[in-house]
Amino acid sequence: MKIKDLFVIVGIIGIVLMMIIPIPIFLIDLLLIMNISLALMILLVAMNTKEALDFSIFPTILLITTLFRLALSVSTTRSILTHAEAGEVIATFGSWVGGGAVAIGFIVFLILVVVQFIVITKGSERVAEVAARFTLDAMPGKQMSIDADLNSGLINEQQARERRSKIEREADFYGSMDGASKFVKGDAIATIIIMIINLIGGFIVGMAMHGMSFGDSLETFSILTIGDGLVAQIPALLISTAAGMIVTRAASDGNLADDLTGQLFRYPKMLYVAAGTIAILGLTPIGILSTWPFAIAIAVGAYYMQRRFDRQQVEDEMMVEEQQIEEVRSPESVISLLQVDPIEFEFGYGLIPLADTTQGGDLLDRIIMIRRQCALELGLVVPVIRIRDNIQLKPNEYVIKIKGNTVARGDLLLNHYLAMSPGFEDDSVTGIETTEPAFGLPAIWIDEATKERAELSGYTVVDPPSVVATHLTEIIKRHAHELIGRQETKLLIDNVKESYPALVEELIPSILTVGDVQKVLSKLLKEKVSIRDLVTIFESLADHGQYTKDHDILTEYVRQSLSRQITQQFSPGGDMLRVITVGPQLEKKIAESVQQSDTGSYIALDPVSTQQIYQRLGEHVNRQIQSGQQPIVLASPTIRMYLRQILERTMQEVPVLSYSELEPNIEVQSIGVVNL
Structure with a gap:
């Protein structure tokens, strides 16, 4: 066992023994000074704490100090009633605070008790209770946030473990503070009761056991009672203030002094307003001797703070400029030039x-x-x-x-x-x-x-x-x-997954990859077919993606599943569609020119036939444009995509449809036939 562990154990046992065993008066004086010093140390530590968890032992210290004060109160009460004295510390406080008047000392003591019990203790208890409740309610959300950051790769496993540990410690700390604040409240009540016992009991004991007169007994035990109460109440007030600081402090980058000066005096111009108000107040019967010195001090302080803020702002701007210059000079700055806007x-x-x-x-x-x-x-x-x-x-x-x-x-x-x-x-x-x-x-x-x-x-x-x-x-x-890539496709997939998780999980990645889906969507957009109905598109890909991975063929299947959308797109009225049809000779020629490769199929048409298609189809297209109608080419499903490849360079704006992409109830009127 270490020496410090032994010291703590002996100290706790000693506090308990103080309530039972009488102790000498000189030792009482030392322990009272120790109590005041300990309370002052706790207050200073609380003032310089950045986060509540930096002083997580505070609830335990609160219990120990409260028990120590109660043990001292028991010892001093025993000494007061037995010997009619309790040492120089209590006697000094009892006579010095009241200025020789018992009534004044008694009133000061009551004011201290009221301030601690009603203002500080009550407020600290309420803040600790609310903080504990909100900390416990926020735990699930914080845990989910940590899991999300871990899954996205923003933090590693070690950082996630540290954050979870911090959340658990916060919940334990505020829960402990909620209970420990009751010690402070009980201590204030016990002080009042002990004071009444010392006053009444001492008055009776003084006349019955010590043979004092009525006046001497009343004066002696009143001074001792007030001194004992003040000696106990001042450390209690310091620790109550420390408890209030701990539970009301939010997480920050500085201690109390830094936050106080940095936030309270953040706006120096407002201090001029305060100085002016106080100066005007001096024109009243209060007098300028009482007000103008403070007004001048505030104005001078505001002037120097404003200069400091201006100087700090200039330094910050220079630092930012230097950082920008360093970034430009650094080799890594070239990487930012590689970014291309869509x-x-x-x-x-x-x-x-x-x-x-x-x-x-x-x-x-x-x-x-x-x-x-x-x-x-x-x-x-x-x-x-x-x-x-x-x-x-x-x-x-x-x-x-x-x-x-x-x-x-x-x-x-x-x-x-x-x-x-x-x-x-x-x-x-x-x-x-x-x-x-x-x-x-x-x-x-x-x-x-x-x-x-x-x-x-x-x-x-x-x-x-x-x-x-x-x-x-x-x-x-x-x-x-060109604007839809794999990243954009992934965002669209994630959006569909929120409402249709089963569909997306079946399609990706077991049947198709994100790149396969992106190529199909790109081909649809290239022919100005809307991809807003992603559910239907994904359903079609899930049905046919098991049998083929050819993107052109998958696109044809998707177009057929979007027949209602395509029909309404090119025939808003939904009654009739005027089209340029492809003759059987041309369809046969295109079908015979289809070649197969490892990556899919493509059209290999001779230049003469290609030129004839351009010429004869161009005549029909120009005729449609001159009549004010949109030219539409209609072909069989087997050659539609190959005909689209032929017309892609010269007639990109002319839509090419297949019979399978039209609704059965639409009336198709042929205004021309393209043949070889």
Whole structure:
């Protein structure tokens, strides 16, 4: 057994023996001074504690010190009643605090008891009770948070074990403090009872056993009782204050002094207001001699604190600049340059008002609406669009980039409107000729005065922000298949898994990988087929993914499962669909040109036949466009994807459907047949 262990055991046994065995008066004085010193040490430790767990032994110390004070009270009571004295410490406190007047000392003692019992002890008990309750209620959530961080790899097993241990210790500590606070309350009650016993019992014993007169007995035992109560109550008040500090302290990076000066005096300008208020108070009968010194001291302190804060702010800014310079100089800083934004919108300095909200620009709000529109129409979560000005561009020019590469550009004239002709020209509507950037239609820029005349003439008139929004929306739709990668696919899968866990668990990864699903979704988006109905898509992949891993074939199966969606997409009315059909000779030619490889099948058509397909299909497509209708090509399910591959380069905007992708109730009208 170590010496310190033996010392603690002897001390605890000694405290118990003090209640039974009489002790000399000189030893009582030493123990009373020790009690006050111990209480002061506990208060100082509590003030410098950052977290409650740093002083986790406090509930046990609270019990030991309370027992020590009660043992001292028993010993001093025995000495007071037996010898009519209890040492110099008690006598000094009894006569010095009251200033020689027993009544004043008695009143001071009662005030101390009331302050400790009603204010500090009651408040500490309530705070400890609430803290214990909330700590226990928060334990499951904290445990789940630790498990989530461990599963995601943010912390390792050792860190998780340390966090769990800390949570358990917090629950134990606040639970112990809830019970230990009752010791302080009981100690205050016991002090009052002991005081009454000493006063009444001492008065009787003084006259009966010591032969004192009524006045001498009353004065002697009143002074001893008050001194005994004060000597016991002052350490109790210090420890009660320490208990209140422990349970009311939140976790912080500093001790009480740091937090007090750092938070209470955080706003020096408010101290000027306080100084001014106190100075004005000095103009009242209170007098300036009592108020202005404090006002001046507060104002001077605020001045120096403001200077210190300004100096600290400058130092922080310089430190940040130095860190940035060091980061640029370090070899690792090059890694940040490798980051490529999925979508970028850059514009010249003349178009800054479009994005500047102080100048009435609403481009940011429009981009938010574009992302919402793409989510509804395509089922794709569009990445954050990076917006920046570029002095290398022309003042009125803008460019749209996908993964760092320019895919579209255009010019805007602010304070003008873009007018597109309805098919016939009105000579009275004049402006700057241009091309509508989204669809390549001929248009003109007109001013505010010409806008009303153009609208009356049937022109479609839009403002510059709408031109940009339309162009950006079409570019996103056209390149949506490039914006969905494995990470984006994983997010979509996780979203479906929340509502359909069985479907996702069956499909991934036992049947298909995330990469397989991503390729199918990309092929659908490339042909502008919405992937919003992921449940149907996953159901189809789960059904057919067991038999083939060919992404093209899986995409065809998915398209067939989305027949209702595809039918409504190309025939909003749902009654009739006008299409360009593929003749049997062309279908046979394409089917015979299909080649198989290890990675799947592909079309190997000779250049002459390919050119004939372009020429004859182009005639029908132009005829449909001139009549104001969208050209749609209809083929058999076996060759649809191969025909799509043939038309991908020259007629990418022409949709190619198969009979299996149309609902049975839709009426199909053939307006032309393409044959070789």
